[in-house]
Amino acid sequence: MRRVLIVLSSMTGFLAFLFVVSPLLAPEGTYLGLDGSPMYIDHSWGPSDIAYFLGDLLCHQMEDRCFVLNGSQMPVCIRDLGLLAGFSAGAAACIPVAERLHSRRILVIAVALMSATVVEWIVETGSGDFPMSRLATSIISGAGVALLLSWMLNQNMKRNEQALA
Numbered sequence: 001m002r003r004v005l006i007v008l009s010s011m012t013g014f015l016a017f018l019f020v021v022s023p024l025l026a027p028e029g030t031y032l033g034l035d036g037s038p039m040y041i042d043h044s045w046g047p048s049d050i051a052y053f054l055g056d057l058l059c060h061q062m063e064d065r066c067f068v069l070n071g072s073q074m075p076v077c078i079r080d081l082g083l084l085a086g087f088s089a090g091a092a093a094c095i096p097v098a099e100r101l102h103s104r105r106i107l108v109i110a111v112a113l114m115s116a117t118v119v120e121w122i123v124e125t126g127s128g129d130f131p132m133s134r135l136a137t138s139i140i141s142g143a144g145v146a147l148l149l150s151w152m153l154n155q156n157m158k159r160n161e162q163a164l165a
Contacts, residue, residue, distance in 0.1 A: 001098050001099070001113040001150075001153045001154065001157055002095050002098050004147075004153060005091045005092075005095045005146075005150060005153075006022075006089075006091075006095060006150070007013055007099060008029050008087070008091050008099075008146075009087075009088050009089075009091035009092040009095070010088075012084045012087045012091070013084075013085075013088035013089075013092075014084075015082060015084050016056070016084040016085045016088060018050075018051045018075075019048050019054075019055065019074055019075045019084070020053055020069070020074070020077050020081070020089075021051075021079055022051035022072060022073075022074075022075055023068075023070050023073070023074055024069055024070050026031060026070065026072055028071040028072070028074050029070075029071035029072060030071075031052060031074065032054070032063065032064075032073055033071040034055070034056070034061040034063065034073050034075075035060070035061055035062050035074075036056060036060065036061050037060065038057070038059055038060055039057060039058075040056075041053070042056055043051070043054035043056060043057055043070075051075045052074065052075045052101060054070075054159075055074075055075025055076045056075075057078060058076060058079065059076040059077050059080045060082035060133075061073070061075070061076065062077060064129075065077040065078055065079070065129075065131075065134075066078060067081070067131075068126070077123065078131050078134050078138070079117070079134050079138040080152060081135070081138075081140075081147070082134070082135045082137070082138025082139040082141075082142060083117075083138045083139075083141060083142040084141060084142065085139055085142065085146050086138060086139035086141060086142020086143040086145075086146070087142035087143065087146045088142075088146075088159070089139070089142075089146075090143030090144070090146030090147055091146040091149070091150070093143070093146075094146060094147060094150040095146070098106040098150055098153070098154065099154065101147070101151050101154050102148045102151070102154045102155065102158060105119055106130060106147065106150075106151045107134065107148070107151050110145075110146075110147040110148035110151060111144070111148070112144070112145045113140050113141060113143055113144025114141045114145060114148065115141075116135050116137040116138075116140040116141050116144070116145075117138055117140075119142040120134060120137035120138075121131055121138070127152060132151050
């Protein structure tokens, strides 16, 4: 279980890092106007554009919902970046205590954390767009997803142990 969390935390942390570093490594202003549709390749990408290719697959890439670094739009929107970073941090935080994440209370906490983004969506529709609140709530929700996954892995491990006994 810990290995799964280590791998997932490492992969999502690497992706978040890649998405932040990519616009910084490109010449200033290289990537703008990437608006598109998730799961649809809207642009042609070269081998050096792997982060933007992944962003094209995973995100709508609406320019007004993305941070701009070095004059370039990031490969994913603020919310997706926050979810990745939150998941990575949440999974890393669960590693040392993974075997103790089995009570229903953990499930309730995970769902409460994940609902932060839903609350932000509701507030955003009435009061406007706040990028930093979108980032903060998506980090919290990403951590909640990691906690939920940890709880589910723990439940699965307990079931397997009971089946073997």
